[in-house]
Amino acid sequence: MKTIFVKYSKERLAKFQTMTKIIQNKKGERFVIKELINIPDIPSHLDNMYDNYELLSSKYNVNLVKPKKTSSGLIFDMAKGSSFENLILECIEKNNLVKLKYYLESYLELINNMSTSEKIKFNPCENFKNIFGTYEKKEAVEILNPANIDLIFSNIFYEDNQFTIIDYEWIFHINIPKNYIIWRALSHFNNSHNIDLSEYFDIDLNNPTYQQMEENFCMYVNGPEQKYLIKSVLKKPVHSLDTLNSTSYIKLLLNNQLIKKHILNTFASQSFIFNIYTANIDFQTFRLYLLDNSCLIEIEELFLSDKNHSIINLRPYIKSNASRTIGNKFYFESVSPEISLNNFTIQSVKDFTINAKIRYVNIGKEALRKSIEIIKKEHFNQKVVCNDLLLLLKNTGNFKIVFFGASSGLKKRWQKFIDLGLNPDFICDNDVKKHGEYFNEYKIFSSNQIFNLADSKQKYLVIITSEYFNEITEQLNTYSNIGYIVKYKDII
Incomplete structure (x- = not known):
């Protein structure tokens, strides 16, 4: 089995820490593995996740990727179709507002099919208060129970007008307001892409009740001294994709x-x-x-x-x-x-x-900053410009160069990189068996060992030297200190 992608959720409390890995067999078939980083003596977080699949499958008419238990965790088939998040971004990129509206209405229908048909007066139970804190609103709301609060766009695939939910880690067997779940999806999307879609749902991303619920949930997952990824954006103003007004x-x-x-x-x-x-x-x-x-x-x-x-x-x-x-x-x-x-x-x-x-x-400015970072990476699609820019970055000394993929392909192309004056500062690979070994006198590291270094101000230029460019790019986009990502094919 070949490891394509690895993600560690180490910011959580020990009982919730997981490793997510995408692997590929010799036939080219891919699977997702989830394992606990810390093995507890009590029924584990992943045991609960398996039970969640059974519960959701029996209660709701919805597609879920089916897990299988292994000796160390769970394994899933790769979901069919396209990432719902990518479909939304494609609509925005192509200015297809009709299809965008259709997708978002379909998402709302998915949530509605799992919620109460009528609004009810919401009285939070003690378990709710322990996880999400107090809920001061007194109006009647639509609720979900059981509730998958992590129905964000990136956790959903879409094909042939059907949704498939690929993650059901955070299921709670208590009443949860429906709009909080939608708010989480919109907040995550805005955090990742700086695009506000809340107008399609009539939900305010700066809603103080949902912000407080999210902060309390973060403390439940990460402990009171740690910060969940989304928390940094909960209090800052939301920048709309389209802020033109009547005075523009x-x-x-x-x-x-x-x-x-x-x-x-x-x-x-x-x-x-x-x-x-x-x-x-x-x-x-x-x-x-x-x-x-x-x-x-x-x-x-x-x-x-x-x-x-x-x-x-x-x-x-x-x-x-x-x-x-x-x-x-x-x-x-x-x-x-x-x-x-x-x-x-x-x-x-x-x-x-x-x-x-x-x-x-x-x-x-925030939307512009995001766009500039994207275009910097797109810049390397032009081979001639790419080589000039690579050398400029190398000569300025502001970026450390990382070769990602200690493979036979890198060995074959090594001299071409050296001839271009591109000597790496680091080499990394996703294969744990290679970590600590040497490649042409360079020690091989994991991506976390390089990009999670204490010096957060250091920026990196990563040259992907393997054929798994899309998968590795997705992995690298989880780090905040990578300035450029380049395919080896665009250089040599």
Whole structure:
């Protein structure tokens, strides 16, 4: 069996600490293994998880990945279909709001099928108070019992209009408000991707009752002195994917003439037409003020058109205060994003229009930061740019280089890396049998040994030297100190 992915949940109390591993056999079949890190003398957390499967299967009409008991834990078949979280992200990326709404409504239907059909007055029991704390609200609510509180999007797969739940670790045999479970899913999604979908459910992500429940649950899992992953975002403001409002304008300044157009509250591309009736235009005065906030935009078109329908493409002349530009994407960290025209002149023009087609992809500094980190990784898809950037990072000394995958493939390609001047600082591998051994005089480490070092300020550039790029990338994205991830195929 080959280990593809390993995740340790060591931030929890000892009785809840687990290891999750994805393995692959010689036939290419994959399985998920869950084991306890600490073996208790009492019925274990994983025993409860197996019982949860039996309970949920008998009570609800829902697909679950079936566990099998092993001597050391549980083993599951890999779920069929696509990650529901990835499907949601794909809809947002492609601006498919119809399908996005359909998926979210289907998710709500899934939750509704497991909740009470009518609202009831919620009186929390003592067990609820021990885990989630007091619940001050007195209104009637829909509840789940038994309740799987971890129905986050990444724990669900979707295929042929059917959901499959892949994780039922946190099941409670008590009444739990339905909206708290939905709130958790939305909070986790916003935490991971900085995208607020709460408007589709009419749930406030800054709801103090649910925030307090979550903090108490974190203490139940991790102990009062530790912090659960989501807790760091519970108190900070939620940044919406689309924060444009009725006062958002795009403004064109030309020869002291200011024209402004309202920006629609939409993910889609928008066309703006500015009519100019003045002759003797000095295009050195051209300024297009895009928004009064940091943003990521795509400029699909920018051209001048006169009354004879002659068109001059202005995009080659664009100059901006963007912190980063790749293709038609402009990343503005400034709260006053603007573009001007560089070295553009025209002999004589009168009665013309400036036409712009722009898509506002992301608004606000937090959303921008997330987008920039994503694009840094996408940057390596271009081989020529990739090699130059790798050498730049190496020469600055700010990033330590890690080769991930101490395989025969790395041995075959080793000299090519060295010829490029890419000498690793570390080599790591997921195979525990290789840990502590040496590869060309480099000691082989686990990923945790490298990326969980005490020096949290150190940033790493990881070159994946194996064929399991997607799986390893998913694993690496759980660490906060990795600046770049590169496939070896994009280098040599």
